[in-house]
Amino acid sequence: MSDIETFRSEARDWLEANCPAGARGPDSVLPDVVWGGRRQTFAHDDVKIWLERLIERGWTVPRWPTQYGGAGLTEEQDKVLREEMRAIGTRSPLFSFGMAMLAPVLMEYATEEQKLEHLPKIARGEIRWCQGYSEPGAGSDLAGLQCRAVREGDHYTINGQKIWTSDADVSDWIFALVRTDTEVPKHDGISFVLVDMETEGVSVSPIELISGASPFCETFFDNVRVPIGNRVGEENKGWTIAKRLLQYERSMLAESTGVGSGASTRRQSLLEVARESLATPEGQLPDAGLRDELVQYEMDRLCYGATYQRSTDAAKAGQGMGPESSMFKLYLSEMNQRGSDLRQRLVGHVSLVWDGEDVPAEEREMTRGWLYGKAGTILGGTSEIQMNIIAKRVLGLPD
């Protein structure tokens, strides 16, 4: 048997022996995502047991080196593992900003000590991270940030405010951009620091969104003392790291089904929704306009899917994606908004109900998802900023 086939059969045996009933197959109770962190709770024991076993094996992040909590698998082994998981209807539910955004920049820019300190905790889902980039005065113009870090002996004292910090109220640590030099051009005075949110002087205050939820917060720093050793990379060289992390963020957004697309909870295709709503179980949909819009959306999805596959195939062939990741962010977020918007119009009056006695819980969630989805074209760099990036970095248009 070839090495890879041996790996496959071992993986299969292990999964068979270790994946609990509640974490596989049609009756799986696995949530879409387990975000991890000190406050993580589990509604079902099977989910907890499954996660513990995956962690033990390094299979929450199979490709990471073992010393950082992974299993050191090759790309091929990773693919086989995912196939085998899919075959029994399971997956690793652990996902986090730490995994998708912070870890890759730590691997690239952090000291060995920092990697050994933080990466295993991300792999094990012990620490949940949030992103302290935006400030009230620095959104699209991120480099204009003011949150100040002053060096005093072996630590920095941080004062200032962050805003739109997703999940700050349920996170344990924050990776933040701070200003360490005010005398130089704005990009040259920024440092990248890691802050334990239990440190004295850190406080958060949730912000309510149009969807009614409060998934993000204001984060305040009031004389917060952070060891110098928590800085990643050189002092004042944080902007390079910040930008690299944004590329990972955009890739993450391009891979996910998209904020508010409702795709993860969507049990029905839009065609099925349309059939039900228009009371046309078969034959041609009676509203020619809706039909056309539906088809356009489905075709766009095919085009997007092929583009995504092309970039994956190109990456495998060593022709990696650079600033083109902006295209994915731009297109996907708008396409998802269109899909969600079309769905809401298809279901008609129930989509208008905010709350009440006669509305299915799932519909209420879809309405909230549609509202939340409005953020898709703003977070992670607005659509306009993505277009600026494409114009400058991909097309080389002058400033």
Place this chain on the structure above:
Amino acid sequence: MALVLTEEQELLRDSARGFVADQWNIDRLRKLRSMSSGRGHDEDLWKQMAELGWTGIPFAEEYGGLGLGYAELGVVLEELGRGLVVAPFLSSIVLAGSAVALGGNDAQRKSLLPGVCDGTRLLALAYQESPRHDPYAIATAARLDGDDYLLSGRKVLVLDGESADLLVVAARTGGSTGDRDGLTLFLVASDVPGLTLKRNVLLDSRCAVNIELDNVRVESNSVLGAPGTGADVLDEVFARAAVALSAEMLGGIQESFDRTVEYLKERDQFGVKIGTFQGLKHRAARWFCEVELTRSIVMDALRAIDEQREQQAMLASACKARASDTYRLCGKEGIQMHGGMGVTDEADIGFFMKRARVSELLLGDSTYHRNRFAELGGY
């Protein structure tokens, strides 16, 4: 098949790109459009392309082809499209050639395809009768007369029909206009009595003919394959040809986009390059996305033909719809961003807009293909 070019395909692309650069320039379109008779393409150029083997790419080796796939054909077509080259690829190789390959009996394939593959025989497909692409809207009648058929009717927009020695004519042996059933394909020599060709030069300097058939007598062995199978063959031919045409369109899409982006970097107004204006930057960025999406769906749809994927026909419609819309966008933005230069005959950008318009309507524009996609997908 991965959505990247293999090394062999990259070599093919480079050689096609080099060939077009050496042997062709857009200025030729200005000459072709003023020719009122003769072939609408350059015979010598065609011969050279045949010698390179390109005309045989999609055909089986037993018929003299190279036995390659649409992925390869697409690579060549894209380069030809980039240069707006005029050559009977779509008409002879893709449309009529695949009609013979898919619908012909063994004897017909053996007698016709070798000549198609080596470029010595030119075929053209005469199907369209209605103003817009509508494959079953065929009224042309084929009446049995003893052992022969008599064909009567009118065909339009027969691409490169002026150069073809043999026409594949779609006619009715049953049913009535609009029916899928009752269509039969006939092989008809273009110089038979009762057949009149009217030569038109199209907007984009290519040639097409309209054809009158007045009791044209053909023998029963000129039926391609079996009587009544016309729609089966045409459906498949169009599903392939829509993708091949899209690949050619992709070349023009990319080239007109690239040229316009260059212009944005060159042209000064208000003391700065016009490419500094955000109003133009953002449009260029969106346009870039459309070009990339088109490239992806074209590559995927080409491979779907080679892999005989079940969804091929739907993908073909998604592909042609996208290519049509994107090429139209190229025409619109390309001209607009060139300002007054854009509407002069001197600037090349207008030729891309003209090719875009003809390509868009050939084999169905985006609304046609959305509707087709809907039908195939059960919407």
